[in-house]
Amino acid sequence: xxxxxxxxxxxxxxxxxxxxxxxxxxxxxxxxxxxxxxxxxxxxxxxxxxxxxxxxxxxxxxxxxxxxxxxxxxxxxxxxxxxxxxxxxxxxxxxxxxxxxxxxxxxxxxxxxxxxxxxxxxxxxxxxxxxxxxxxxxxxxxxxxxxxxxxxxxxxxxxxxxxxxxxxxxxxxxxxxxxxxxxxxxxxxxxxxxxxxxxxxxxxxxxxxxxxxxxxxxxxxxxxxxxxxxxxxxxxxxxxxxxxxxx
Amino acid sequence: xxxxxxxxxxxxxxxxxxxxxxxxxxxxxxxxxxxxxxxxxxxxxxxxxxxxxxxxxxxxxxxxxxxxxxxxxxxxxxxxxxxxxxxxxxxxxxxxxxxxxxxxxxxxxxxxxxxxxxxxxxxxxxxxxxxxxxxxxxxxxxxxxxxxxxxxxxxxxxxxxxxxxxxxxxxxxxxxxxxxxxxxxxxxxxxxxxxxxxxxxxxxxxxxxxxxxxxxxxxxxxxxxxxxxxxxxxxxxxxxxxxxxxxxxxxxxxxxxxxxxxxxxxxxxxxxxxxxxxxxxxxxxxxxxxxxxxxxxxxxxxxxxxxxxxxxxxx
Ligand SMILES: Nc1ncnc2c1ncn2[C@@H]1O[C@H](COP(=O)(O)OP(=O)(O)OP(=O)(O)O)[C@@H](O)[C@H]1O
Ligand SMILES: [Mg+2]
Numbered sequence: 391x392x393x394x395x396x397x398x399x400x401x402x403x404x405x406x407x408x409x410x411x412x413x414x415x416x417x418x419x420x421x422x423x424x425x426x427x428x429x430x431x432x433x434x435x436x437x438x439x440x441x442x443x444x445x446x447x448x449x450x451x452x453x454x455x456x457x458x459x460x461x462x463x464x465x466x467x468x469x470x471x472x473x474x475x476x477x478x479x480x481x482x483x484x485x486x487x488x489x490x491x492x493x494x495x496x497x498x499x500x501x502x503x504x505x506x507x508x509x510x511x512x513x514x515x516x517x518x519x520x521x522x523x524x525x526x527x528x529x530x531x532x533x534x535x536x537x538x539x540x541x542x543x544x545x546x547x548x549x550x551x552x553x554x555x556x557x558x559x560x561x562x563x564x565x566x567x568x569x570x571x572x573x574x575x576x577x578x579x580x581x582x583x584x585x586x587x588x589x590x591x592x593x594x595x596x597x598x599x600x601x602x603x604x605x606x607x608x609x610x611x612x613x614x615x616x617x618x619x620x621x622x623x624x625x626x627x628x629x630x631x632x633x634x635x636x637x
Numbered sequence: 638x639x640x641x642x643x644x645x646x647x648x649x650x651x652x653x654x655x656x657x658x659x660x661x662x663x664x665x666x667x668x669x670x671x672x673x674x675x676x677x678x679x680x681x682x683x684x685x686x687x688x689x690x691x692x693x694x695x696x697x698x699x700x701x702x703x704x705x706x707x708x709x710x711x712x713x714x715x716x717x718x719x720x721x722x723x724x725x726x727x728x729x730x731x732x733x734x735x736x737x738x739x740x741x742x743x744x745x746x747x748x749x750x751x752x753x754x755x756x757x758x759x760x761x762x763x764x765x766x767x768x769x770x771x772x773x774x775x776x777x778x779x780x781x782x783x784x785x786x787x788x789x790x791x792x793x794x795x796x797x798x799x800x801x802x803x804x805x806x807x808x809x810x811x812x813x814x815x816x817x818x819x820x821x822x823x824x825x826x827x828x829x830x831x832x833x834x835x836x837x838x839x840x841x842x843x844x845x846x847x848x849x850x851x852x853x854x855x856x857x858x859x860x861x862x863x864x865x866x867x868x869x870x871x872x873x874x875x876x877x878x879x880x881x882x883x884x885x886x887x888x889x890x891x892x893x894x895x896x897x898x899x900x901x902x903x904x905x906x907x908x909x910x911x912x913x914x915x916x917x918x919x920x921x922x923x924x925x926x927x928x929x930x931x932x933x934x935x936x937x938x939x940x941x942x943x944x945x946x947x948x949x950x951x952x
Contacts, residue, residue, distance in 0.1 A: 491835035
């Protein structure tokens with residue numbers, strides 16, 4: 391197993407955002423997470439990504455218990471995430487955002503000192519964005535000049551950049567056009583082919599049904615159930631999410 | 638065009654100021670006067686670059702002046718007691734760095750906003766300086782080998798200007814060419830996104846405040862050398878002038894962001910203005926009034942960023 395989550399819980403003061411959630415994921419597996427607003431989906435993914443500590447429970451990565459002290463720990467352990475609010479530095483350029491936290495460096499004339507390789511970062515940013523079907527005039531433009539979909543592509547590129555074993559996506563296609571959305575779904579399939587696992591949080595049942603192997607449904611912070619994607623269609627899935635019944 | 642004006646408006650204003658002073662103040666263009674402006678600007682730039690680095694990491698450092706004074710007193714006390722010059726200088730700089738790191742720890746570990754934390758540390762530094770001197774100033778009697786650092790020349794260029802140039806070059810290099818510098822700036826501009834992207838934001842804040850303390854220490858030691866004296870109030874004026882230089886700098890080059898070249902231009906403007914006002918016979922309090930106005934006007938140009946910094950609670 392790549393990832394095992396056991397009895398995970400999170401409380402904010404008196405509010406219980408997540409409780410008793412257990413989940414296991416294999417390498418190359420694509421798992422969907424569905425649920426209404428406030429069901430605890432983002433809370434779950436943020437804990438796995440190291441953005442928040444859990445109040446209770448354990449996370450194991452390849453059988454070893456992990457306790458992330460922050461996102462950096464998760465990233466270096468091979469877990470990258472795309473956050474629902476994208477988490478971009480909007481005053482900074484596209485390429486700086488794509489490489490934020492993992493900037494490319496090269497040797498400089500001072501021995502032992504590495505300096506930023508801006509040219510390589512610009513070039514590779516363009517490549518990452520092109521994979522998502524996004525062509526920008528300049529990757530030097532600040533992110534606040536981009537459209538919502540373009541921003542989403544920047545956030546996705548950043549996650550790809552880490553070449554993680556598990557990519558967590560929180561509503562990655564929410565702002566995307568039809569063509570760009572298809573690219574992202576394609577990308578999920580490609581990640582799967584190369585053995586990368588994907589945890590896909592989404593309100594879009596069609597997307598979830600199109601690319602996942604399994605779907606877990608959260609409701610009020612609890613795990614309502616789990617179905618194999620092969621057994622359902624989008625209508626059944628949204629019915630399950632709304633009714634909370636797994637039949 | 639409008640973009641250019643936005644970026645270089647302050648530079649143009651400086652050139653206008655320079656021209657007006659050249660035309661109206663008698664000795665303004667005298668090489669000695671210009672050199673004395675540059676020397677004063679050197680201290681101001683070095684200490685203000687420290688403030689710039691802290692602000693780049695999203696924190697205010699209101700302790701720069703008292704920390705610089707304490708570093709000065711520290712070095713002077715050791716020199717007066719015949720400790721080796723290098724040891725005294727390193728102790729002075731080390732003292733500033735230690736207080737800067739202390740600022741950083743208070744902000745990142747105890748989660749006290751830097752506005753409050755550095756004000757408190759500033760008061761402590763001031764108290765320590767008086768404790769060391771016992772209230773008296775150290776004047777004269779300093780080894781000439783120590784005085785060259787602040788007063789010497791290299792190939793006709795005053796050492797102070799070289800120190801300033803070196804500091805500008807190093808901070809510029811840090812922020813523009815290194816991964817650490819980029820992480821520092823990301824931390825200040827978008828703390829939560831930076832953290833989520835894997836940047837160790839607390840460490841960056843510690844670094845920003847630590848470097849601010851270090852540069853305050855350097856300023857204090859160089860002031861001691863240049864003035865051949867020390868007192869707990871030696872760097873007092875640099876709090877307001879330093880802040881004004883940085884805020885003025887934020888209106889130019891990279892508008893809205895604390896930036897190295899902007900700070901240099903800000904320091905030049907304030908140094909020139911002070912000198913000009915003095916030459917024109919203005920009283921010192923006029924200078925203070927002008928300084929206050931500069932701060933308000935500059936901040937109104939970049940208020941959004943500053944509000945974010947000044948009143949945020951560290952994570
Ligand atoms: N920082 C916080 N402080 C207090 N409560 C919070 C906090 N973050 C989330 N919650 C609560 O936890 C619960 C789960 O929130 P979460 O963001 O995980 O839901 P979600 O399933 O991602 O919803 P959505 O579909 O709207 O994105 C909600 O009731 C929310 O109000
Ligand atoms: Mg959510």
